[in-house]
Amino acid sequence: MxxxxxxxxxxxxxxxxxxxxxxxxxxxxxxxxxxxxxxxxxxxxxxxxxxxxxxxxxxxxxxxxxxxxxxxxxxxxxxxxxxxxxxxxxxxxxxxxxxxxxxxxxxxxxxxxxxFGPGYFLVQQQLICRRGGASPESPEDLADVQIMVTASSSYVERLEELRAQVPGLTWEARADLTTEQILEKVWRREVDCAVADSNIVAVNRRYFPELKVIMPLTEEESxxxxxxxxxxxxxxxxxxxxxxxxxxxxxxxxxxxxxGHVEIFDYVDLARFRRRIDSLLPRFRPLFEEAAGTHDLDWTLLAAQAYQESHWDPTARSPTGVRGMMMLTQLTAGELNVNDRLDPAQSIRGGARYLAALRERLPDSIQEPDRTWIALAAYNVGMGHVFDARGLARELGHDPDTWVELREVLPLLAQPRYHRRLRYGYARGSEPVEYVRRIRNYQDILIERLSVVSGQL
Known part of the structure; x- marks a missing residue:
């Protein structure tokens, strides 16, 4: 063990x-x-x-x-x-x-x-079905759908309570399957619906985006x-x-x-991302692996960042003029010796080099994985604003070395009472928070998808 x-x-x-x-x-x-x-x-x-x-x-x-x-x-x-x-x-x-x-x-x-020990995390039992499949509108409709749950779970206990209100309610309790496996069965249309805790749903719906929360079955539980x-x-x-x-x-x-990074759920975006892992990623994967290896980065992180930046479109352009796979500015591209921002190989190498340099600039007191998350935030908003946020975090009694606390402070850079006295002034500080959250989300989905499809990374 x-x-x-x-x-x-x-x-x-x-x-x-x-x-x-x-x-x-x-x-x-x-x-x-x-x-x-x-x-x-x-x-x-x-x-x-x-x-x-x-x-x-x-x-x-x-x-x-x-x-x-x-x-x-x-x-x-x-x-x-x-x-x-x-x-x-x-x-x-x-x-x-x-x-x-x-x-x-x-x-x-x-x-x-x-x-029992003390409660430490609040969850809610939810009924989960698949888009285009069964969609009961009330607890009374549960008698008309096929429900599967894992045995000896709190879900069985709740369904037994509901049966007093819905006499025809039945379900299959499987001792040989986990809740995650049952959710996959729902996604594969092998069973109509499942019951799962909201935290399990939030994580697994990213891998199976067609899963749909139909209704809560309980209040929050610990x-x-x-x-x-x-x-x-x-x-x-x-x-x-x-x-x-x-x-x-x-x-x-x-x-x-x-x-912290699984709260986002955009069905259309995640379904498209999963398709592009199969259709586009094989073309660029060697470039991500080479660039990441050169700069001691995880290639799946670099690929996830590139997807957030450009959706893996080498010709992408933003309204502010940044271009290419890693959306480099003209100035940054010049500093990184990237002559053609539309060349995916140059863009990926430049982006990896830039992210690694930002990570190196951070104080030694910041450990991984926070070091990488904060470097990603700097890639998005600029290192000056990150240093401003770190100083503000200290002032407000937060730990500037942890991403979970720094992400609470970054949005304050948009408020005049804070940014007026900071060296680099105003910033849309909520953007790097969302940026990092999405990259982490994409990376998790990418790792899971590659593991399922090929059995290797």
Missing amino acids: PDTLTTRLAPGLALCLGLAACGEPAPSAEMEAIAERGELIVLTRNAPTTYFFGRDGEAGFEYDLASAFADHLGVRARFVLLDSVDDVVRALDEGKGDLAAAGLTHTPGRDGRFT LAWMLPPDSRGLQRELNHWFAGLEDNGLLAILQGRYY
């Missing part, structure tokens, strides 16, 4: 566990077991909203959050990957993990079997980590740790990292 955060036991935790001191109740059996093992066993599943292998290794909202909690305990996190919610629930019930961090909703039906029923000591520690997350900003950072 994947192991992470190999650290020694924190002296503070060891003292509290060994002496039953620190003003807390005597250590519980499960906390002593965690300390003795030197690891926190986390049950999760491989999915884009929980745990996955990204370009730089293990990643995912649940992965990062659980790793941070294990670090707080002074132990390592060991992730046990399971195939479905049903498998996760069963494994926790059988005592195979300390907690389940798998995008699980805290529901009344689960309260009787398990203990995702929470699920613990064995006798884990009161671990629950106390979780409550204590989560109480400090708002102060240190970790939840906001993770929400920005994994969901």
